[in-house]
Amino acid sequence: MSQTVDRALSILPLLAEGPADLGQVADRLGVHKSTALRLLRTLHDHGMVYRQSDQRYRLGARLIALAQEAMENLDIREIAHPHLVRLNEQCGHTVHLAVYEEDEVLYIDKVESRYPVRMYSRIGKPVAITVAAVAKLLLADLPEHERRALAEKLDYPMYTARSTPHPDAFLRELAKVREQGWATDLGGHEESINCVAAPITGADGRVAAAMSVSAPNVVVTADELLTLLPLVRRTADAISGEYSGRNPTKDAE
Amino acid sequence: MSQTVDRALSILPLLAEGPADLGQVADRLGVHKSTALRLLRTLHDHGMVYRQSDQRYRLGARLIALAQEAMENLDIREIAHPHLVRLNEQCGHTVHLAVYEEDEVLYIDKVESRYPVRMYSRIGKPVAITVAAVAKLLLADLPEHERRALAEKLDYPMYTARSTPHPDAFLRELAKVREQGWATDLGGHEESINCVAAPITGADGRVAAAMSVSAPNVVVTADELLTLLPLVRRTADAISGEYSGRNPTKDAE
DNA sequence: AATGAGCGTTGCAGTGAATGCAACACTCCT
DNA sequence: AGGAGTGTTGCATTCACTGCAACGCTCATT
Known part of the structure; x- marks a missing residue:
């Protein structure tokens, strides 16, 4: 329903397959690099993705912690x-x-x-x-x-x-x-x-x-x-x- | 950086505290109910939140599954x-x-x-x-x-x-x-x-x-x-x- | 039954936020 | 040095998101 959020969330399963760099994310989303960058930045601010030392993104610790709380509930x-x-x-x-x-x-x-x-x-x-x-x-x-x-x-x-x-x-x-x-x-x-x-x-x-x-x-x-x-x-x-x-x-x- | 995504992601830790209904989510985000609804719907479509039988939202199964994959990686x-x-x-x-x-x-x-x-x-x-x-x-x-x-x-x-x-x-x-x-x-x-x-x-x-x-x-x-x-x-x-x-x-x- | 409160939901118009572009900065090769 | 491949930033355009208001629904209450 919400395009921006939809795109952002689509990044997560994509990263679940393994780390990916900006270009790959942009391609698979079908958006411009700059768009992907901003989405990833927002996800990053929330700890949902993590930028590893080789600059590639992978799923972040907050995601794991959230899931943990979800299960405890x-x-x-x-x-x-x-x-x-x-x-x-x-x-x-x-x-x-x-x-x-x-x-x-x-x-x-x-x-x-x-x-x-x-x-x-x-x-x-x-x-x-x-x-x-x-x-x-x-x-x-x-x-x-x-x-x-x-x-x-x-x-x-x-x-x-x-x-x-x-x-x-x-x-x-x-x-x-x-x-x-x-x-x-x-x-x-x-x-x-x-x-x-x-x-x-x-x-x-x-x-x-x-x-x-x-x-x-x-x-x-x-x-x-x-x-x-x-x-x-x-x-x-x-x-x-x-x-x-x-x-x-x-x-x- | 991205307002919409930022708001949507803010919902997740909020729900991690426990199930919440539309009004509560909207209030805590400081947005109109209809806005919150659309964000929640998008999250729902991605399985990140689940609507339980009493209509309230809680964190969803996809979140748990994603975290699982994140850890395995x-x-x-x-x-x-x-x-x-x-x-x-x-x-x-x-x-x-x-x-x-x-x-x-x-x-x-x-x-x-x-x-x-x-x-x-x-x-x-x-x-x-x-x-x-x-x-x-x-x-x-x-x-x-x-x-x-x-x-x-x-x-x-x-x-x-x-x-x-x-x-x-x-x-x-x-x-x-x-x-x-x-x-x-x-x-x-x-x-x-x-x-x-x-x-x-x-x-x-x-x-x-x-x-x-x-x-x-x-x-x-x-x-x-x-x-x-x-x-x-x-x-x-x-x-x-x-x-x-x-x-x-x-x-x- | 009828009333009304409290929810979630939908259409709509206005606008501000997200987009893509193009230019830039940087690193790593050759 | 040159060039290819990255990631990053500023900016104008526009379209997607927002808030509003009206609606529908379920539940209490009278």
């Missing part, structure tokens, strides 16, 4: 964290918490596996939306038309042979997930990694977040992992209860 | 991480990695203590700049005038009785740190937590990052923690060597 995270830790203590595997927002699913918390073999993922990283178990739960709860529209719009990268190949398959999977109230990803993202996930619901019954337990084949088989499902669901329900205010929040934890 | 982090993990395995305490950028010091990596008592800190969070051991190292390396200017500009919150009280004390501490090549924080941020830190230098000899080991009194005394100093310095030097390209980067780790 997500109160579901606060509530869920101790539960995730407890679950991790019980099963030993990696535990994730994710939320959906505007066509993206994001990990917002993680408790690392206690086993030496860990999976790669990072808090703040967008999830592989077409295959991740948590993504399925979050998308399955969208209103019908929104879900369809999103499914059509997405890319369906074939991470592995078991990745969701196309919108139809995805929508069928979502229907199933919606039906059963939990989800899995059995090697759909990385060949040797399986996940089981359960939804966390708010006071209105909508799915507010999703959590999962992930483990590589070398540690437990998919079948063994599935035996954890009741535990995962109980944990998710406990978080739901607290989040929706059914259980009074306990100060001492 | 910091190659010093990539290089340092395995060293930090190894150090953690050796001593068991919390290990931090921090960088300085435009008047701020930011934690960019962290390996959690293996002891049950952990300290609070988060990747991406700005460091308590006047007391943290890593901050001292990073600031001690600034050019004289810049260091003075910054020292004058900072706030000096008295987190504890041992916090740095004022610019003079801070500058003296920085001089000492610069001299000895390592730094400590003995209860200056939290009464019961001590840190030892060492600098990581780049090819040009400047301090590019700093790392620290932190532990609460209940686990080890300050004196015991200080015995780890040689180990911390060796680790920092190893990272420095790799970062500055003196040691060829080993693919197999």
